Amino acid sequence: MNPATKITAFAAALAASFGAAYGVGATAGPENSPAPASESAGHPESDPPRADGGRTTPPAGGLQVSEGGYTLDLRTPRMEAGQRGEVRFAIRDGDGRAVTRFQREHDKELHLILASRDLATYRHLHPLRAADGTWSTPVNLPAAGDYRVFADFTPEGGNARGLTLGADLAVSGPYKPAELPKPSRTASVDGYTVELNGTLRPGVPQHLAFTVRKDGRPVTDLQPYLGSYGHLVALRTGDLAYLHVHPDGAPGDRSTEPGPAVSFTATAPGPASYRLFLDFKHEGEVRTAAFTVRSGAATGTPPPSEPSDGHEEAPSDGHEDEGGTHGH
Missing domain, CATH: 2.60.40.10 (Immunoglobulins)
Known part of the structure; x- marks a missing residue:
């Protein structure tokens, strides 16, 4: 078989293969066809529980400084242990503007949580918002170490959803991490x-x-x-x-x-x-x-080993x- 004949035969076989694949896809129909990668992957916050009893993992908040087009701008990244200071921050939209309109959730526009990495220190704060969108609150953290700042809020808007953004806060001073308390009821x-x-x-x-x-x-x-x-x-x-x-x-x-x-x-x-x-x-x-x-x-019920x-x-x-x- 000369080269031209070989090329012609290969092209015919390739066309037949594509035709068979198309026929299978047409028979299966769109309901049985796999969704595009962007659709089948989904978003963890929108994936519903499955009918077979399995459930997707619910999203955990506070792990990101930016989410859903909003960013936690923490203006107080460092403090000193045992000293009264002020935490200042703003919530910024996708254009970098400070957000000034929030929905009230649990009687507040925004809830601020501070927790040390060893979870020995915990604060639930309700800061005040200035007209320019800057939030501030006094706080005295007794122990040095790494802390996480959580801003829990819902922006105002018809399609707005609740968000929890997180940022790190360093508290200087002598540091000795605490052990996690054992499970107890x-x-x-x-x-x-x-x-x-x-x-x-x-x-x-x-x-x-x-x-x-x-x-x-x-x-x-x-x-x-x-x-x-x-x-x-x-x-x-x-x-x-x-x-x-x-x-x-x-x-x-x-x-x-x-x-x-x-x-x-x-x-x-x-x-x-x-x-x-x-x-x-x-x-x-x-x-x-x-x-x-x-x-x-x-x-x-605590674990038997503890x-x-x-x-x-x-x-x-x-x-x-x-x-x-x-x-x-």
Whole structure:
């Protein structure tokens, strides 16, 4: 066979192959055809739970300084331990402009969380926003080390969604990292004992119920705080991923009692240890109870290799609001 004949035969075979492939694709139809890579990959925040019981991992917040067209511009990247200072920052849009319009979530336009990398120090702050979009709040961090600053907010707009952006904060001074407290189902703070019941599992929404007692007696007159009888923040050890937690019920809905139980729905993004910080208000003061839990097991059941005494003290930090400190 001469070269020209070989080329002609090869072209015919190639055309036949493409024709067969096209026929298979046409028979399968668009419903059975694989989606383009950009569609099949999807976005972790929009992937719904699967009908077969498997679930995509829910997104964890606070791991990025920029997301969804917004950036956390932390203007105070360094502080000194034990010294009262001021944290200043702005939320910037895709054009670099400071955002000045936010939706109110849990009675606030923005929630600011500060946590040390060892999770021994925790602050829940409510900074004030100036007209130019600059946020600021006083703070005194007792221990040196690396901290993570979380800005939890929802920009104003019809398609806006809640975001949690994170940035690093360095606190200078003598540094000695603290060990993570062992898992426990109880925590104590200022004469209050809080018991945790529930599970925390990867990819599955779970109910977490906290029962508050004072001097052994159930507290039945909790006061509303940030639109509910409690506010819960969950942080993953290692990378300090921020979990979005939603309260179950609200004051005044005719079904939610002011204690002694406060419940939430939370979803762990993966198997790990987590630190839970519950803020609750009673007798005019906000207090914080802290817990260590492991996802994938009952929150009240410590691992066999790490026995717990069933009692955990609150972290040695404070709860600060606008210009004030709620000490522990």
